[in-house]
Amino acid sequence: MTLTMDWGLLLPALLPVAALALILVVEAIAPTARPVLVVLAGFGLVAAAAETIPGLVGDDDPRLTLCTPAPDGRCMWDGGALTSTLQLAILLSTLAVLALISVRRAGVIELVMLLASASGGVAVVAARDLGTWLITLELATLPVIALVAWRDRRAAAHGALTLLTTSLVSFGLLVLGTALWVTATGDPTLTGExxxxxxAVPEQRTLAGLATVVLLAGLAFKLSAVPFHAWTPTTLTSGPLPISALLASSSKLAAIGALIVVLAPYDAVVDLSPGPHVVVAALVILTVASMLTGTVMALRQTEVVRLLAWSTVAQAGWILLPLTALTVAGRQAAAVYTLVYAVAGLVAFAAVRAIHGRRVEDGRELTAYTGLFRRDPLTGGALALALLVLAGLPPGVIGLVAKIVALRPAVSAGLWPVAVVAVVAAVLGIAVYVRWFAVLFGEPTIDAPARPAQRRASLGVALIGSAVLVVASALPQLLVGLVS
Incomplete structure (x- = not known):
C-alpha cells in the first residue's frame, strides 16, 4: 500500500526531532558548548513553529497527508487550521519554558526531553490513526516525567513518581479504549464514517460509546480533570517551576488536541437517534466536578503554586465545557479557551519564577506578594493581568471572551444546567484570583523576597505573554479566527 506524503505537513513534528538529534551529535563532539545546544533547541522550535503558519493563513481546503489510495482514501494526518493553531501554541509554549529554564541550567537532558515532548504534542493533535495517536501522546508525556525529577529535590522525585503512576494508569485506559474502538468500528482510524x-448496530454502538468513555477517562488524567486530578497539586508544587509551567501549558494543549481528535468522529452521529448520550454524560460529569472541586480547593490555598495547581483543575472543567455539545463549534471553543488559559498560566508561572528564582523553600505564600506591584511594577503588572484574565475580569477582556465562547456551545445544545453550574463556578473563581490580585497592591512587606540573580528570562516571558494577552483582549476576533 502506497501513502501520499506531504512533508510540509509533517515538518512541525519532525523538526524538533531533527534538532534533538543534532544536539546529541554536537554534545558528543563539544560537551562544553551548552549555549550552542540551547540555540539549536530554540532554532528547532522556531523553525517548526514557522511550518505551522501555512495552515493558519491558507484557504479552507483540507490539509491532509499520509492518505491511502482510493477507494478507501483514509488520511492519517490532518494539518487544518485548528490543528495548526494548537501545534503553534505547543511549540511556542515549549520555547517559553526553555527560556524559563535558562541557558545556565539547560543541559542536554533537559533540551532533549523538551524537544521530544514538543514533537509528541505536535504529532498527537494531527494524528488520525490510533497507533500514531497513542504513541505520540505518550511521547508528549513521558519526557515531562523525567524533567520533573531531573536535578532537583527529593520532593520532586515524589512528584515525578506520582505523575508516572498516573501516566501508567492513563496509558492502560487508553490502550483499552483503542482496542474497544477497533472492535466496535473495525477501523484503526478515528473517522466519522x-x-x-x-x-447502526446496537451492540457496536454500545461498544463504541464505551470505548470513547474509556478514552476520555485516560485523557482526563492528562487534563487534570476530577476525579483523575490527584497528581496535579503534588507534581506542580514539588517539581521545578519551568516544568510546572510546561505541565500547565504545552501538556494541556496536547491533551485537549488529543481529545478533540477522539470526539471529532461524533459529528457523524450526534444528530442520530439514539444519540451519544453516554459520552455527553461523561463529559458533563467531568466538567462539573472539575469546575467546582478545583475552584473550591483553590479558594483554600495560601501557597501560590498550589493555588495555580488547583486552578489548573478548575480550568480543565472550562476546557471540557464546550466539548459537551459534541460539535465543531464546541471543539473550536475548547481550543480557544485552552489557548487563553495556557498563555495566562505561563505568565503567572513566569512571574513567580522571576520573583523566587530556583528557590523552592517556603516563601511562596500569598503574603510574600504583598505590595509586589509597588516594588516591582513589571512583574507585578504582568501577574496582575494574568490573574484578571483567569478571572475573566477587565482589563483581561480575553478571559471573559473565552468564558463566553466556552459557554455558547453548551447553551446551544440545550445543556442549561451545566451552563448554570459554570456561571456559579466563574463567580467563585473571581474570588480565587481577586484575593491574590488585591495582595499585589498592598503595602510592601519588610521580609519580601529579594530578586533572584537570574530573572531577566523569566521576566521577559512574563512580559511577552502579557503583550499577547493585551493584544488578544483588544482584538479577540483574531484568536477566535485562528481556530475556525
Missing part, C-alpha cells in the same frame, strides 16, 4: 457505520 466508521463510527456512523458502527452506530
Amino acid at each position: 466508521s463510527l456512523a457505520t458502527a452506530w
Whole structure:
C-alpha cells in the first residue's frame, strides 16, 4: 500500500526531532558548548513553529497527508487550521519554558526531553490513526516525567513518581479504549464514517460509546480533570517551576488536541437517534466536578503554586465545557479557551519564577506578594493581568471572551444546567484570583523576597505573554479566527 506524503505537513513534528538529534551529535563532539545546544533547541522550535503558519493563513481546503489510495482514501494526518493553531501554541509554549529554564541550567537532558515532548504534542493533535495517536501522546508525556525529577529535590522525585503512576494508569485506559474502538468500528482510524457505520448496530454502538468513555477517562488524567486530578497539586508544587509551567501549558494543549481528535468522529452521529448520550454524560460529569472541586480547593490555598495547581483543575472543567455539545463549534471553543488559559498560566508561572528564582523553600505564600506591584511594577503588572484574565475580569477582556465562547456551545445544545453550574463556578473563581490580585497592591512587606540573580528570562516571558494577552483582549476576533 502506497501513502501520499506531504512533508510540509509533517515538518512541525519532525523538526524538533531533527534538532534533538543534532544536539546529541554536537554534545558528543563539544560537551562544553551548552549555549550552542540551547540555540539549536530554540532554532528547532522556531523553525517548526514557522511550518505551522501555512495552515493558519491558507484557504479552507483540507490539509491532509499520509492518505491511502482510493477507494478507501483514509488520511492519517490532518494539518487544518485548528490543528495548526494548537501545534503553534505547543511549540511556542515549549520555547517559553526553555527560556524559563535558562541557558545556565539547560543541559542536554533537559533540551532533549523538551524537544521530544514538543514533537509528541505536535504529532498527537494531527494524528488520525490510533497507533500514531497513542504513541505520540505518550511521547508528549513521558519526557515531562523525567524533567520533573531531573536535578532537583527529593520532593520532586515524589512528584515525578506520582505523575508516572498516573501516566501508567492513563496509558492502560487508553490502550483499552483503542482496542474497544477497533472492535466496535473495525477501523484503526478515528473517522466519522466508521463510527456512523458502527452506530447502526446496537451492540457496536454500545461498544463504541464505551470505548470513547474509556478514552476520555485516560485523557482526563492528562487534563487534570476530577476525579483523575490527584497528581496535579503534588507534581506542580514539588517539581521545578519551568516544568510546572510546561505541565500547565504545552501538556494541556496536547491533551485537549488529543481529545478533540477522539470526539471529532461524533459529528457523524450526534444528530442520530439514539444519540451519544453516554459520552455527553461523561463529559458533563467531568466538567462539573472539575469546575467546582478545583475552584473550591483553590479558594483554600495560601501557597501560590498550589493555588495555580488547583486552578489548573478548575480550568480543565472550562476546557471540557464546550466539548459537551459534541460539535465543531464546541471543539473550536475548547481550543480557544485552552489557548487563553495556557498563555495566562505561563505568565503567572513566569512571574513567580522571576520573583523566587530556583528557590523552592517556603516563601511562596500569598503574603510574600504583598505590595509586589509597588516594588516591582513589571512583574507585578504582568501577574496582575494574568490573574484578571483567569478571572475573566477587565482589563483581561480575553478571559471573559473565552468564558463566553466556552459557554455558547453548551447553551446551544440545550445543556442549561451545566451552563448554570459554570456561571456559579466563574463567580467563585473571581474570588480565587481577586484575593491574590488585591495582595499585589498592598503595602510592601519588610521580609519580601529579594530578586533572584537570574530573572531577566523569566521576566521577559512574563512580559511577552502579557503583550499577547493585551493584544488578544483588544482584538479577540483574531484568536477566535485562528481556530475556525
